[in-house]
Every structure is written in structure tokens, then in C-alpha cells.
Amino acid sequence: MAKRTPDGPPPEPVVARIRLRYARRGRLRFTSHRDFARAFERALRRAGVPMALSAGFSPHPRISYVGAAPTGMASEAEYVEIALTERLDAETVRAAVDASLPPGLDVVDAVVARGGSLPDRIDASVWQIRLPGLEVDAVAAAVVTLLAAESVPVQRLTKEGRRTVDARAAIVSATARVDDLPDQPCAILDVVVRHVTPAVRPDDILTALRTVADLVPPVPPLATRLAQGLLAEDGQISDPLAPDRERLPAAEGDAPDAAPLTGSAVASDR
Amino acid sequence: MPIESLFPRLEPLLPRVQKPIQYVGGELNSTVKDWDVAGPDGTVRWALMYPDAYEVGLPNQGVMILYEVLNERPDVLAERTYSVWPDLEALMREYDVPQFTVDGHRPVGAFDVLGVSLPTELGYTNLLTALDLAGIPILAAERGDEHPIVLAGGHAAFNPEPVADFIDAAVLGDGEQAVLEISDLVGDWKQAGRPGGRAQLLLRLARAGGVYVPRFYDVDYLPDGRIRRVAPNRSGVPFRVDKRTVSGLDDWPYPKTPLVPLAETVHERMSVEIFRGCTRGCRFCQAGMITRPVRERSITGIGEMVAAGLVASGYQEVGLLSLSSADHSEIAEIATGLADRYAGTNTSLSLPSTRVDAFNVTLANEFSRNGRRSGLTFAPEGGSERIRQVINKMVTKEDLIRTVTTAYGAGWRQVKLYFMCGLPTETDADVLEIAELAMEVIRIGRQVAGTKDIRCTVSIGGFIPKPHTPFQWAPQLDHEATDARLRLLREAINSDRSLGRAIGFRYHDGRPGIVEGLLSRGDRRVGAVIRRAWEDGGRFDGWSEYFSFDRWMTAAEVALAGAGVDVDWYTTRERGEHEVLPWDHLDAGLDRRWLWADWQESLTGREVDDCRWWGCYDCGVCPSQGTQIQIGPTGRTLLPLPGLRPVLAPPAASASAPVG
Ligand code: SF4
Numbered sequence A: 001m002a003k004r005t006p007d008g009p010p011p012e013p014v015v016a017r018i019r020l021r022y023a024r025r026g027r028l029r030f031t032s033h034r035d036f037a038r039a040f041e042r043a044l045r046r047a048g049v050p051m052a053l054s055a056g057f058s059p060h061p062r063i064s065y066v067g068a069a070p071t072g073m074a075s076e077a078e079y080v081e082i083a084l085t086e087r088l089d090a091e092t093v094r095a096a097v098d099a100s101l102p103p104g105l106d107v108v109d110a111v112v113a114r115g116g117s118l119p120d121r122i123d124a125s126v127w128q129i130r131l132p133g134l135e136v137d138a139v140a141a142a143v144v145t146l147l148a149a150e151s152v153p154v155q156r157l158t159k160e161g162r163r164t165v166d167a168r169a170a171i172v173s174a175t176a177r178v179d180d181l182p183d184q185p186c187a188i189l190d191v192v193v194r195h196v197t198p199a200v201r202p203d204d205i206l207t208a209l210r211t212v213a214d215l216v217p218p219v220p221p222l223a224t225r226l227a228q229g230l231l232a233e234d235g236q237i238s239d240p241l242a243p244d245r246e247r248l249p250a251a252e253g254d255a256p257d258a259a260p261l262t263g264s265a266v267a268s269d270r
Numbered sequence B: 001m002p003i004e005s006l007f008p009r010l011e012p013l014l015p016r017v018q019k020p021i022q023y024v025g026g027e028l029n030s031t032v033k034d035w036d037v038a039g040p041d042g043t044v045r046w047a048l049m050y051p052d053a054y055e056v057g058l059p060n061q062g063v064m065i066l067y068e069v070l071n072e073r074p075d076v077l078a079e080r081t082y083s084v085w086p087d088l089e090a091l092m093r094e095y096d097v098p099q100f101t102v103d104g105h106r107p108v109g110a111f112d113v114l115g116v117s118l119p120t121e122l123g124y125t126n127l128l129t130a131l132d133l134a135g136i137p138i139l140a141a142e143r144g145d146e147h148p149i150v151l152a153g154g155h156a157a158f159n160p161e162p163v164a165d166f167i168d169a170a171v172l173g174d175g176e177q178a179v180l181e182i183s184d185l186v187g188d189w190k191q192a193g194r195p196g197g198r199a200q201l202l203l204r205l206a207r208a209g210g211v212y213v214p215r216f217y218d219v220d221y222l223p224d225g226r227i228r229r230v231a232p233n234r235s236g237v238p239f240r241v242d243k244r245t246v247s248g249l250d251d252w253p254y255p256k257t258p259l260v261p262l263a264e265t266v267h268e269r270m271s272v273e274i275f276r277g278c279t280r281g282c283r284f285c286q287a288g289m290i291t292r293p294v295r296e297r298s299i300t301g302i303g304e305m306v307a308a309g310l311v312a313s314g315y316q317e318v319g320l321l322s323l324s325s326a327d328h329s330e331i332a333e334i335a336t337g338l339a340d341r342y343a344g345t346n347t348s349l350s351l352p353s354t355r356v357d358a359f360n361v362t363l364a365n366e367f368s369r370n371g372r373r374s375g376l377t378f379a380p381e382g383g384s385e386r387i388r389q390v391i392n393k394m395v396t397k398e399d400l401i402r403t404v405t406t407a408y409g410a411g412w413r414q415v416k417l418y419f420m421c422g423l424p425t426e427t428d429a430d431v432l433e434i435a436e437l438a439m440e441v442i443r444i445g446r447q448v449a450g451t452k453d454i455r456c457t458v459s460i461g462g463f464i465p466k467p468h469t470p471f472q473w474a475p476q477l478d479h480e481a482t483d484a485r486l487r488l489l490r491e492a493i494n495s496d497r498s499l500g501r502a503i504g505f506r507y508h509d510g511r512p513g514i515v516e517g518l519l520s521r522g523d524r525r526v527g528a529v530i531r532r533a534w535e536d537g538g539r540f541d542g543w544s545e546y547f548s549f550d551r552w553m554t555a556a557e558v559a560l561a562g563a564g565v566d567v568d569w570y571t572t573r574e575r576g577e578h579e580v581l582p583w584d585h586l587d588a589g590l591d592r593r594w595l596w597a598d599w600q601e602s603l604t605g606r607e608v609d610d611c612r613w614w615g616c617y618d619c620g621v622c623p624s625q626g627t628q629i630q631i632g633p634t635g636r637t638l639l640p641l642p643g644l645r646p647v648l649a650p651p652a653a654s655a656s657a658p659v660g
Helices: A026-030 A033-047 A090-100 A136-148 A202-213 A265-269 B007-016 B061-071 B086-095 B121-134 B176-191 B197-208 B286-290 B299-313 B331-341 B361-367 B385-391 B397-409 B428-449 B479-494 B497-501 B511-520 B526-535 B549-560 B567-571 B592-603 B621-625
Strands: A016-024 A063-066 A074-084 A105-112 A124-132 A153-158 A161-166 A171-178 A186-194 A222-229 B044-053 B076-083 B113-117 B149-153 B217-221 B227-232 B270-273 B317-321 B348-350 B375-381 B414-421 B455-462 B503-506
Touching: A016 A090, A026 A074, A026 B007, A033 A063, A033 A090, A033 A105, A033 B299, A090 A105, A124 A202, A136 A171, A136 A186, A136 A202, A153 A202, A186 A202, B007 B086, B044 B061, B044 B121, B044 B176, B061 B076, B061 B113, B061 B176, B076 B121, B086 B121, B113 B121, B113 B176, B121 B511, B121 B526, B149 B176, B149 B197, B176 B197, B270 B299, B299 B317, B299 B331, B331 B348, B331 B361, B375 B385, B375 B397, B385 B592, B397 B414, B397 B428, B414 B428, B414 B479, B428 B455, B428 B479, B428 B497, B428 B503, B455 B479, B479 B497, B479 B503, B479 B511, B497 B503, B511 B526, B511 B549, B511 B567, B526 B549, B549 B567
Parallel strands: A074 A222, B044 B076, B044 B113, B113 B149, B270 B317, B317 B348, B375 B414, B414 B455, B455 B503
Antiparallel strands: A016 A074, A016 A105, A063 A074, A124 A186, A124 A222, A153 A161, A171 A186, B217 B227
């Protein structure tokens, strides 16, 4: 018996890509990346987004995720790019997908891709780590010790086994400030971390603080990624969607700007 | 009394446990109502529990249906709770966090009713964990007015005697109407100021009929350990409790908005129950016996549920569920109609757990039209023709080979075959025929497929005699004999290296089956065994990594000491015609005389035909329950649905239209 080939026409061409920024908030910060990916695909279907599909017997929607905050950490700045078979207004897609995701997984920004590579626009993260139960002075002192160190190797259990990373080397800046709660002290640690391989995560930084200064949070800290982007000389992080926003949204049928897109059949059905 | 969310106390524990997402709720289509949605006493609050891990419990249709049916009532709120894994259990004990619901993270102990679905007996220890974590006394007799009524349902509730000490009540059969009636009773009692307390409420439930309250029945034993009699100890409580049967499935199109979890679960699809009940009459099959008669959902009713469910969930796979889905009177029309309707939408259809001899390959092809053609499943259940007659699984070797030939010819590469071991009258020879059958399948398969690259997987389950089946009197094969027989089978399969390599063999071990057998056909004395096993650390007994046979055997030895009965007495002992069985006062509608006659006929290999097509054989269900078979064909068809191509529907608030 011959091999089967998929019935029907080949998948429709990609005519546009949309880049989305989403947040993972509150209790849904416990969503793993795989969990998010499943929920996101279902949301795209519920929202009726005309997704471009891969070829084959079990075609899947063409979605590119850019990194992902570790499970259990919140984020205000996760990025994903989707490929569409129709040109759509970015805000319309954002609102529809957001409405189809459970509250706590919130799509907060969207642009029509105008070329370039999204991962190339990201090489650092801004993290905010809330440390309830810790005095700001203790945290600040620990940070000074950490920053003064040449290197602080820390170990973490990964899928590939025990890995050692240099937590110090990845840290661009770290500062402690106070945000005391009515019933207990609370320090906030703001850290800018360079993306290295393997990644240095907030828990690695906390391990480093414990290693160098015996700083041990009495309750689990809450880490939130506030931003991702390119690290500039002055230590600022750029918005990775900004280059797509630089010009006003394309006029209808303004195909030439959609440089890297496969297929230029865009104009035909307009 | 306002009830506060336990989430702030649970949250710090979550980074310390495996897969915390399973404890946070927030599923699409889940509901959190105000605790006092209809006033403090006007609101009836249900916690619905599935006593297994979230990944198994969430997709459970029974819980999902009742959750929605109950929450549709304005004066009722229903939330869900699942078993927590031992890592979280330890932390909850350490930090004093009680069993919580995943919807509102409310303490389970604060609800009016804790409805527990008992699909299998191996969840009993998990039930005890949940009660204990909830702060509800394990023993029903020790509960006070402030504790929820613990109400069991599900297939295992057809013999709830082993858990009779731990539950307050049980409902047999379909739950949809029962939970509404119980809500009315509980609501009236609360609004009347809870007259007579908990005892009075239970009495009201028992007297209303259709709710079994174990404490209102006394069990006496004979000197030899058998039951002398089971009788009510209160006036107005029925001698026999009837099962519930919902008629007209089209009127109950639930779940309308399926729960869609964030966590990964065992089924990533939406399910539509296409009929309930089965009258094929397989003698080992408890599900088939206790869910009679057959009630179909119509083809158009199915089409509507699929359409609405896909929109509500965003799933891309639809499973058509029932005990034997290929038997729906219009299954071919349903398959074609749905495949046409969803052609080009990347939506796939499946007939999960269709273990049917007569499963026709054309139908399977239709179902896989938009998907992969990976594996087909057949369940001959018995290895030899003789044993298949004993169990009334009417499929011949020729049927099977013919079907398999067509399947391999149509491009399928893998066939799964399900069998049971330890069936009544079975010998080594019956089981060894499985090897011959599997080898024949591979030989034929290689021929028609024209390639050596085909596989056949043989899965074996140990037979466990279940209540309310013709085999309820049968002896269970001990696990040593089961394991020995299956060792022989494995050797036979491996005796031919070429064929043996193409045959997968799946069998674990016979010991969990003995515990399941003890719990299935046990009586109230087995409750002490469950409690002891749980106190000794028994958790998640359905999971091989947690199950401990030794723990159960030790528990049984201690707890049954002096009772004159033991594990063998409950499992490998054959029962006599007139022995009072622990579940005889619980009425699944089956005429006991018919069950016995069918048991006797099985021993001589006499087969029974399906009453859907060959006429009533008086199993007793229809007259005793006032029900009847409800099947098609309706002659209706599924029309194409407009607008199935993706159309971005902007949310109501947004006025912007798609560009272009
Ligand atoms: S009573 Fe007759 S028709 Fe009804 S389920 Fe039993 S055998 Fe079938």
C-alpha cells in the first residue's frame, strides 16, 4: 500500500506576521511554557485568527516563541510571533486573542512585523524580585558583596542534569529598595541580567546571594520580568517591538514593506 | 460567615511542589460564584471531587457535567477539588492548609455537600486523604452539623459497602437529575433552619428514594462470615435503592462549555457522549450492565454539541464517547457528516476506547480523514473462541483477521489488541491462543501491507469479577496463577523471533487486581482494611509507583483478624446462588435471576444477542426502572455549517475592523 499524502490543497501562504507581547500574572505565573503554548494555540482558534499552517498530516499553526520566563515567575514582557494568511490590524488580533485567553495570561501589545528578527532584538531582561520578610539593608549589603565578587558560580538542576553558571557575570546591575508591608518588611531587588547560555535566572541570583552573604528569604520570593530587549551602553533596555512601530502602520495593500514574508499574494484578494 | 480564599496560604507552598499549575484553577469556562450567591441559607454549595490527580480528574465527563448542571442553577454553587500529590499533602499538613477547591480556593469543609465521583475502587485511599485534609472526620458517624454531607457517585458507588463507614450517602447511576433534587432537599432543609440537624437531612434524603444512606441499613452476618441480611433500621427507608436513569440525552447537552485546563491532562480534546449504556452483554463488563438501557444522542444533537463545544473550548480534537461508539445507529452518518463539516479546519475526530470487534475500517478511515493513521484498537478480550463464548464477546477469529487485513490494507500500521486473563473457566491453552492470534495478525499484515514495518500490541488486563454482572459470583484467579499464565504467553510470543519482534506485550502484574477485587466485591468489613492501608501511607493506589501490595495485605491481615474472612475469601472464592451479596439491596435494575441464569449459561458457552437488534431478553432493567431503549436512526443528516473558516471576531468592546 502506497504512502498516503495529505488530501487537499497545500497550506495557504504567509502574508503577514504579528508580534505580540504578553504577560503572565498572578496565579497563572505557574503556567509552564508548554502549558502556555497549548493555551495560546487554543486561544488563536477560539479567536478565529487566520493562522498560517505548516504542511503535513498534522499541520500546526506557525508560531515562534522567544524564550520564556521560568515556571513560577511572573512576567510583563514575553514575546511571540505568529504568521497569518490575511493582513489584519495588530490591535484587533491582540484584543481578540487576549479575550480568548484566561485572565492572567494577558496579551498587552502587538505590532505588525516589518522585518528583522525578534530574537535579535533581545539580549537582556529586567527582573523585579520581591523579598517579603527581608530588610532592605540586609539585601543591599548582600548585593554589594555579590557585585564585588569576580564570579559566583551557582548550581541548578536542569533537564540535562546539574549545571553550573556564573551568576555574577550575567548581572549588569542590581539595586535594592524598600517596599515594606504593613505587617512585615519587604525588600525589592531590581536586577538587569544579560541573556547568556545557560540562562541566569532570578533563582540563580538568589542562590548567589545566599552563597556570598547568607541571605535567605523566609518566604518564597516573587520574581517578575518587567522588560526584555537590547541592552544599551547606558544600561537601558530597548523595546523590541519599537522597530516595527517606527513607521505608521502600512496602508492597505502596502506589501513592499513586508520584506521577509514568504509569498506576496497579498494584493490579490484586496 | 464569609469564607476567605485559601490561595494566599497555598501560594507560598506552590513553588516547592511538582506541577503547581494543577492547583491554581483558572481554567477556561470555570466558574467562581459568590459564596452567598442566593443568601447564606438560600445557597446550596457543592464541592465536587474526583479522587485522583488533576491531570486525570479534570477531563472526567461526569464531574464536568454535574459542575455545569449545578452552576446553571442560580441558588447553587459548585466548585471542584482533586487529590493533591504527596509533596503538597506534606506541606499542607505542615502549614495547616486544608483541602481546597481549585475554583475559589475555598475550604472543602465549608461546603454543604462533598460529591465524590468514584470511578474505580483504587481511589478510596485518596478519598480518605481528602476528608482528612478537609478537616472532615473520616468516619461518617463522627460528623456533626457543621460538616458537609459526603455523597458518593460513579460506577464504584454501585457497591459502596467497603466505604460505607466513610460516606454519608451514595447515588447510583446518572447524576444529572439526582444532584438537582438533592440540591432542592438540602436547600429546603437549610431554609427551614436545619430541623433535626444532619441526621434529619440524611433521613429526608433516604426517604425521598434514590439516595442510599448506609447508616440506615444494618448488616448481619452468618457464623461462616457470609451476610445473613441487610435491612433498613428506620421506617420509610426503602429496602432496595434504585439507580437513576436519565432519558432523552438530547435534553442534557452537557458539558456545553467544556473546561479547558492550562495544565496538561490525559485527554487534550473535547468529548461528546454519543450514547449511554450498552447491551452487547459482555459478561465481565460492569459498565455495560449498570448503565442500561441504551440511550442515544441524536445525530443532530451530537452535531450541535460538537459545534458549540469547539467554539467554547478552542480544542481541535473531538472525541465521540460511549462504551462502544461504533454501535451508534447512525455512526457512519455522524462520521461522514462531521468529517465533511470540519474538512480543512484542522479539526480531528476520534472514537476513543472503541474496542469493538465489528469496528469497521471504512469508518476508521473516515475518522482519520484529517489526521494521522497511527493505530487501530480491537478488543477480542478472550484468546480462544471458547472463552469468547463464555464472556459473550461475539467475535470469531475469521472476523478479526478479516478486519485487521482491511486495516493494514488501508494504510494502518499498528493494531492494538486487548485481552483479559483470568476469565472464568480459562486454561493456559485459552491464553496461549493469544500468541497465535497475534502472530497471524502480523503474518497477514506483512502480506497485505507489503512491508515488514507493521506492529501489533497485545495489552492484557487481569479479569476482576464485578458486582451487578453475571460474573459477580465467579472466583477471581489469584495473582500467582495469572502471572504464571502470562509468563507462558510471553514465552510463546517470543518463540518466533521475527514475528515476536513485531508484537508488543503489555502487562504489569496481577497484584493490584487482587486489591481491586477485594474492594469491588467487599462488604462493610473491608472498610477497616481501607482505613488501615491509608493510615499506613496508602495514596494514589491506581499509580504503580505508589501502589504497595504488601501494605494492603498487611492491612487486611490486621483489620480482618477475628472476622473469619480474609482476602482470598473476598476474591478467589466462588459465591453460591443464594448467598446474600453485599450489594443486593442496591438495584441496578438487573434481575438477579437473569444474572444467575446468564452466569450459568456462560459456563456452557451460550451466547446472548444484543437486545437493540435481536429483541429483549428480559435482563429486567427496562420494566424495573421504567425506562426503554432509545435509539435511532433518525434519518437526519448534518448540514454544512457556515463560517467554519477562521473569521476573526473582534470582541464586542472593540469597534475596529480587520484591515483589508
Ligand atoms: S430489559 Fe430487555 S430491552 Fe431493556 S435492556 Fe434489558 S434486555 Fe434490553
